[in-house]
Amino acid sequence: MKKIYDKFDKSIINSLPLVTFPGKIIVVLNEYEADRAVEYLLSCDVLGVDTETRPAFRKGNNHKVALLQVATRKECFLFRLNHLGLPKSLLRLLSNKQVPMVGLSWHDDLMSLHRREQFEPGWFIDIQDIIGNLGIVDKSLQKLYANLFGEKISKRQRLTNWEADVLTDRQKEYAAIDAWACIKLYDEIMNLLATKEYELEVVPEEKPAADNKS
Numbered sequence: 001m002k003k004i005y006d007k008f009d010k011s012i013i014n015s016l017p018l019v020t021f022p023g024k025i026i027v028v029l030n031e032y033e034a035d036r037a038v039e040y041l042l043s044c045d046v047l048g049v050d051t052e053t054r055p056a057f058r059k060g061n062n063h064k065v066a067l068l069q070v071a072t073r074k075e076c077f078l079f080r081l082n083h084l085g086l087p088k089s090l091l092r093l094l095s096n097k098q099v100p101m102v103g104l105s106w107h108d109d110l111m112s113l114h115r116r117e118q119f120e121p122g123w124f125i126d127i128q129d130i131i132g133n134l135g136i137v138d139k140s141l142q143k144l145y146a147n148l149f150g151e152k153i154s155k156r157q158r159l160t161n162w163e164a165d166v167l168t169d170r171q172k173e174y175a176a177i178d179a180w181a182c183i184k185l186y187d188e189i190m191n192l193l194a195t196k197e198y199e200l201e202v203v204p205e206e207k208p209a210a211d212n213k214s
Helices: 031-041 089-094 106-114 126-132 141-149 171-197
Strands: 001-004 024-028 047-053 063-073 075-080 101-103 125-126 198-201
Touching: 001 141, 024 101, 024 171, 031 075, 031 089, 047 106, 047 171, 063 106, 075 171, 075 198, 089 126, 101 171, 125 141, 126 141, 141 171, 141 198
Parallel strands: 001 198, 024 075, 047 101, 101 125
Antiparallel strands: 047 063, 063 075
């Protein structure tokens, strides 16, 4: 019986072991590589998806989405959109209705992708739309993963330059984990809903500090 919490204590996360990506990471830089990758991805049973955008540190500066991550259970493809844009093969993938694509807060990612190219979204499943069926109210990837698996997803690379000429190994692993973790969460959520082998602990709301005025 797995014990889960409706709200996970953020202060506990830093003490948890770090998640590492166990599979192969493939960086996709051109249309030919994208075509081959998409053919393979459309043969899989489920995909995890995420995007990364170069952060803008000045008001009014906005950057287009630079990276699309698409993971299977064993590998992750990093499509460098700042190099290849959104070719027809990727639009075909994003519009497909045969293979479910699982993301988190995916509406925001879709808006970013639509700024590059308009397309009709395919079969997307947002973790935030189904996690409430377990009684969990948290919405962040880091809290959800810690709650269900007892491990920490590091967010240190989130605000790095995703348009760099060459991505660092740490950037690549961070990007891969964010997409792959969506599959892990989806599989576990569906398993727990089917088996009912979990116990939900409702964390009491913190009481406001007492007024010490004399």
